[in-house]
Amino acid sequence: MSTNTTTVHYGMVIDLDKCTGCQACSVACKMENNVELGLFWLRVKRMGPIGKYPDDVEMFYFPNQCMHCAEPSCIKVCPTKATYKTEEGVVLVDANRCFGCEYCIWACPYEARSVNPKTKTVEKCILCVHKLEKNEKPACAYTCTTGCRIIGDLNDPKSEISQVLKNNEDRHFTIHSEFGNEPSLVYLLPRKGAETLCKSIGR
Amino acid sequence: MSSITFKEDGGKIVKTNCFECHAKCGVLCEVDKDGVLVGVKGNPEDPRSEGRLCGKGLSAPKILYDPHRLNYPLRRLGERGEGKWEEISWDEALDWLVDRVQKITEEYGAEAIAYGQGTGRGTNQWTARSGNAGGRVHHSLSPGNICLVPMMVQCFLQYGMFPTFDGCDFDNADCIVFWGANSVWTEATYTSGQIGRSRDRGAKLIVIDPFFEHPLAAKADYFLGVRPGSDTYLAYAWLNVIMNEDLFDYEFTQKYTNAPMVLIEGIEAPLNEALIKEGGNEQAMLVWDKKSQSFVEIHSKDIDEDLEYRGMVKLLDGQEVPVKTVWIGLKERAAEWTPEKAEDRCWVSANKIRESARAYANAPAATINVFQGIEEQTNCKDSLQLINIIIAICGNLEKKGGNLSMPFWNQMGPLGGAEPATQKELRIIDERAPGTVYGVSNPSAAFEAMRTGKPYPLKAYIMVQGNPLSWSENTAKVKESLMCLDLLVCMDYFMSPTCELADLVLPSTHWTERDYLADEVCSEWIFGQQKAVDALYERRSDVWFYRTFGNRLNPEWWPWETDEELFDWQLEQTHAGITWPDLKEKWIHHVPQAPSREYQTNGFGTPSGRIELYSVIELIMGSKPFPEASEPKESIYATPDVAEEYPLTGITGRRYPTYYHSAYRGIPHLRELIPEPQVIFHTSIAKELGIEYGEWVWVESPTGRITMKARPSDGLDPRVCVIPHGWWQACPELGLPGYPNGMSNANTITSDKTYNDEYLTPGLRSTLCRVVKKGGE
Numbered sequence: 001m002s003t004n005t006t007t008v009h010y011g012m013v014i015d016l017d018k019c020t021g022c023q024a025c026s027v028a029c030k031m032e033n034n035v036e037l038g039l040f041w042l043r044v045k046r047m048g049p050i051g052k053y054p055d056d057v058e059m060f061y062f063p064n065q066c067m068h069c070a071e072p073s074c075i076k077v078c079p080t081k082a083t084y085k086t087e088e089g090v091v092l093v094d095a096n097r098c099f100g101c102e103y104c105i106w107a108c109p110y111e112a113r114s115v116n117p118k119t120k121t122v123e124k125c126i127l128c129v130h131k132l133e134k135n136e137k138p139a140c141a142y143t144c145t146t147g148c149r150i151i152g153d154l155n156d157p158k159s160e161i162s163q164v165l166k167n168n169e170d171r172h173f174t175i176h177s178e179f180g181n182e183p184s185l186v187y188l189l190p191r192k193g194a195e196t197l198c199k200s201i202g203r
Numbered sequence: 204m205s206s207i208t209f210k211e212d213g214g215k216i217v218k219t220n221c222f223e224c225h226a227k228c229g230v231l232c233e234v235d236k237d238g239v240l241v242g243v244k245g246n247p248e249d250p251r252s253e254g255r256l257c258g259k260g261l262s263a264p265k266i267l268y269d270p271h272r273l274n275y276p277l278r279r280l281g282e283r284g285e286g287k288w289e290e291i292s293w294d295e296a297l298d299w300l301v302d303r304v305q306k307i308t309e310e311y312g313a314e315a316i317a318y319g320q321g322t323g324r325g326t327n328q329w330t331a332r333s334g335n336a337g338g339r340v341h342h343s344l345s346p347g348n349i350c351l352v353p354m355m356v357q358c359f360l361q362y363g364m365f366p367t368f369d370g371c372d373f374d375n376a377d378c379i380v381f382w383g384a385n386s387v388w389t390e391a392t393y394t395s396g397q398i399g400r401s402r403d404r405g406a407k408l409i410v411i412d413p414f415f416e417h418p419l420a421a422k423a424d425y426f427l428g429v430r431p432g433s434d435t436y437l438a439y440a441w442l443n444v445i446m447n448e449d450l451f452d453y454e455f456t457q458k459y460t461n462a463p464m465v466l467i468e469g470i471e472a473p474l475n476e477a478l479i480k481e482g483g484n485e486q487a488m489l490v491w492d493k494k495s496q497s498f499v500e501i502h503s504k505d506i507d508e509d510l511e512y513r514g515m516v517k518l519l520d521g522q523e524v525p526v527k528t529v530w531i532g533l534k535e536r537a538a539e540w541t542p543e544k545a546e547d548r549c550w551v552s553a554n555k556i557r558e559s560a561r562a563y564a565n566a567p568a569a570t571i572n573v574f575q576g577i578e579e580q581t582n583c584k585d586s587l588q589l590i591n592i593i594i595a596i597c598g599n600l601e602k603k604g605g606n607l608s609m610p611f612w613n614q615m616g617p618l619g620g621a622e623p624a625t626q627k628e629l630r631i632i633d634e635r636a637p638g639t640v641y642g643v644s645n646p647s648a649a650f651e652a653m654r655t656g657k658p659y660p661l662k663a664y665i666m667v668q669g670n671p672l673s674w675s676e677n678t679a680k681v682k683e684s685l686m687c688l689d690l691l692v693c694m695d696y697f698m699s700p701t702c703e704l705a706d707l708v709l710p711s712t713h714w715t716e717r718d719y720l721a722d723e724v725c726s727e728w729i730f731g732q733q734k735a736v737d738a739l740y741e742r743r744s745d746v747w748f749y750r751t752f753g754n755r756l757n758p759e760w761w762p763w764e765t766d767e768e769l770f771d772w773q774l775e776q777t778h779a780g781i782t783w784p785d786l787k788e789k790w791i792h793h794v795p796q797a798p799s800r801e802y803q804t805n806g807f808g809t810p811s812g813r814i815e816l817y818s819v820i821e822l823i824m825g826s827k828p829f830p831e832a833s834e835p836k837e838s839i840y841a842t843p844d845v846a847e848e849y850p851l852t853g854i855t856g857r858r859y860p861t862y863y864h865s866a867y868r869g870i871p872h873l874r875e876l877i878p879e880p881q882v883i884f885h886t887s888i889a890k891e892l893g894i895e896y897g898e899w900v901w902v903e904s905p906t907g908r909i910t911m912k913a914r915p916s917d918g919l920d921p922r923v924c925v926i927p928h929g930w931w932q933a934c935p936e937l938g939l940p941g942y943p944n945g946m947s948n949a950n951t952i953t954s955d956k957t958y959n960d961e962y963l964t965p966g967l968r969s970t971l972c973r974v975v976k977k978g979g980e
């Protein structure tokens with residue numbers, strides 16, 4: 001997964017063509033990170049069905065979590081520098097510095113963040129950095145029942161993730177690219193059944 | 204490699220198998236030095252699931268330690284259902300139970316007792332064994348009629364093996380069909396990872412389902428939004444296309460099916476040798492051999508069977524009768540069901556029927572996965588038989604990428620014990636359905652016997668992991684029935700609605716607390732499903748209970764002194780080729796394959812040694828040997844008068860990926876994902892009735908009414924609605940309510956009036972109903 005160069009850039013690919021909305025990733029995240037009831041670092045949303053049944057309907061499942069942006073808008077607005085990005089491209093929140101102003105929540109285009117009502121600090125997906133450090137996959141990617149999540153080093157052209165991205169160039173799907181956040185989480189479009197729906201995502 | 208890895212910090216990792224559902228994914232259980240289960244994740248060494256694990260399996264530690272679990276045997280104090288209990292020891296519980304059972308047996312006979320389950324937790328065979336023990340009927344009161352029995356038995360009758368479930372070779376198929384099956388959610392182990400891979404390499408996908416929210420519908424190359432219960436027409440139309448366009452596998456059909464078998468026209472009974480030859484064998488079925496220009500026995504080798512033989516035959520008694528082959532008989536039937544004609548009935552366009560049939564039949568290897576969308580219908584025998592025929596004539600049996608036999612299903616027979624001699628005499632069925640193929644009592648008729656004492660009294664019901672107040676149709680009647688019992692015993696994880704009515708409630712160990720074998724639904728493998736932690740409180744394993752209790756009552760039937768002895772016997776009976784200690788050590792073991800994998804040499808395990816398109820056994824059993832283009836017994840076409848008031852065809856039993864039937868609504872982090880029961884119907888209906896998303900509505904049928912929250916959707920026909928099942932449990936941690944008295948239980952509205960003639964199956968997936976806005980509330 002990691003390479004011996006110092007410029008690892010962790011990213012994840014989620015192939016929306018494979019995802020079945022089984023929610024295993026969502027549960028895995030909760031179990032692994034002890035996420036509070038009512039909070040979600042990762043949600044799987046059902047998009048659709050919409051259209052005219054039976055031949056003109058679209059639907060897909062959309063797992064939504066922090067995109068670990070290369071240019072994160074959340075960091076820019078954080079007054080205490082609680083939100084920061086590691087050298088390996090993972091965006092994290094230092095709970096000791098966060099005082100819950102929620103600016104980042106508003107700044108994030110991806111609805112990735114929420115406030116923990118108990119600690120009054122902001123939380124979100126941490127890309128299971130503790131796992132990455134041990135060269136293990138994040139819990140969601142490990143358990144994904146369809147194998148549609150690929151984690152790895154975007155800077156290493158030989159990594160599985162780079163290969164998958166290369167082999168599916170026609171299906172890359174960066175959400176809200178207009179914000180210029182350059183997400184490290186790249187979706188692959190469903191091959192079928194979501195042509196117009198995908199265009200509407202996040203709008 | 205050992206199945207337990209000890210860690211330096213005193214903890215350990217245990218290889219075992221999940222049992223939050225029947226898929227039994229291989230898992231790694233992490234236990235800390237204090238013996239606490241801290242995590243469960245998938246085991247990449249399971250060749251089926253390859254490390255993947257669903258949300259239920261991941262939640263195992265929460266389910267193990269849930270504060271609402273049953274922990275001690277409880278005996279009823281006060282009135283039935285009053286909720287007053289005394290905690291007692293297992294010794295006392297067993298003494299008391301054995302005594303009660305013996306008294307009831309003395310007074311009313313063994314037949315007054317029923318043993319049962321819901322899904323069971325891998326205990327099907329022990330429920331059956333309890334029902335058979337003593338050689339006299341104790342009723343097996345389980346939902347076999349709605350789960351697996353129809354599809355499994357229909358396969359056995361036609362194929363001599365069962366390849367449409369865990370035998371689907373998704374990984375190698377060029378075309379994959381889900382027909383009334385959502386296995387990527389329900390049997391994720393051997394399905395969901397494989398499908399994506401296969402699609403990456405270009406495999407075609409066909410989804411036949413009334414609901415576009417099937418997770419693969421949008422991705423399918425062909426989505427056939429079939430009317431619930433109309434699969435017979437669709438299947439016949441597929442046959443029509445496949446036969447008329449010559450898309451079938453000629454050689455396989457000629458050599459390995461009974462398509463060339465000769466029938467007497469009119470009565471459509473096999474022409475047997477005794478009819479045409481002095482001293483001939485009446486068991487011998489005949490085919491016309493083009494080589495020798497004569498009738499020869501169907502097992503004969505080196506012949507050139509005529510698929511389309513038709514002619515006149517002079518019988519020994521001098522009569523001349525017209526004969527034709529099974530193939531012609533089938534073709535004539537299929538000829539009636541052009542795609543255009545089927546379109547009217549099944550609501551799938553003729554074009555799509557044609558194209559999808561071609562896609563399936565033209566694929567070099569294709570697999571069809573069938574499940575309860577087909578099964579839970581009053582015409583399930585016919586649709587299952589038709590689908591089996593399609594698979595066979597396209598040459599997709601025992602073929603890489605097709606449908607493969609899986610050994611356990613052929614081996615499980617002896618575990619339940621021999622059928623009691625009194626089986627027929629004591630069976631409880633009535634005019635609603637004869638149950639020609641599935642020889643047990645109709646659950647509904649058995650429940651009635653509890654209330655009425657007719658045809659004879661049924662006084663006791665003992666179940667493991669069974670909650671008929673969720674699984675059985677018309678649950679209000681079931682409740683009345685349970686209230687009439689002298690003895691009701693439930694062994695379970697949680698205090699279910701059925702437990703609440705019991706005399707004795709027994710606490711089950713979670714799968715992480717018990718040793719067992721994982722064999723059924725495990726494809727080509729068997730696993731040592733060993734415990735990860737010691738059993739908590741006074742929880743005991745389901746198998747331990749059946750064995751210990753059985754041993755006290757009928758030691759000749761339950762001779763085993765320990766669970767391990769029983770496991771060894773089970774492994775021996777199923778010819779697994781391994782002993783329990785070795786299996787426990789190894790965790791996974793590959794079991795020998797069924798003889799039909801080499802069918803060219805061994806043939807198939809049927810009377811003709813061939814795949815039976817025309818089912819000789821069903822003819823003998825009093826059913827129809829050919830499939831009919833039958834309509835569900837209750838439907839908008841069969842009972843238009845009912846449909847006038849209840850115009851929607853309701854599908855109950857749609858699954859959630861994070862619940863297993865009625866289980867786990869009480870586990871907070873699962874419940875928060877799907878907090879409430881929602882009935883799904885078309886957006887146009889919502890508009891028409893002025894119903895908003897999230898509003899509580901009534902769902903009504905001639906049988907009863909329930910309340911659920913409205914979820915309008917574009918993803919289904921306006922004439923259909925989807926009613927999920929299993930809602931009873933509360934989740935106090937989230938402040939989310941339970942749903943007492945079946946108020947949101949799908950089976951409150953399902954009918955107990957009509958059943959499948961062969962398998963006694965009610966029409967749970969095509970219940971006529973209506974959605975009603977709540978007035979002024």
Ligand code: SF4
Binds near residue numbers: 075107
């Ligand atoms: S997705 Fe949102 S929270 Fe995550 S890095 Fe980007 S802007 Fe920040």
Ligand code: SF4
Binds near residue numbers: 018020021022063143
């Ligand atoms: S586990 Fe995988 S398939 Fe399931 S919802 Fe998450 S991303 Fe989708």
Ligand code: SF4
Binds near residue numbers: 222
């Ligand atoms: S699919 Fe079934 S066996 Fe597998 S992890 Fe989920 S609940 Fe457990």
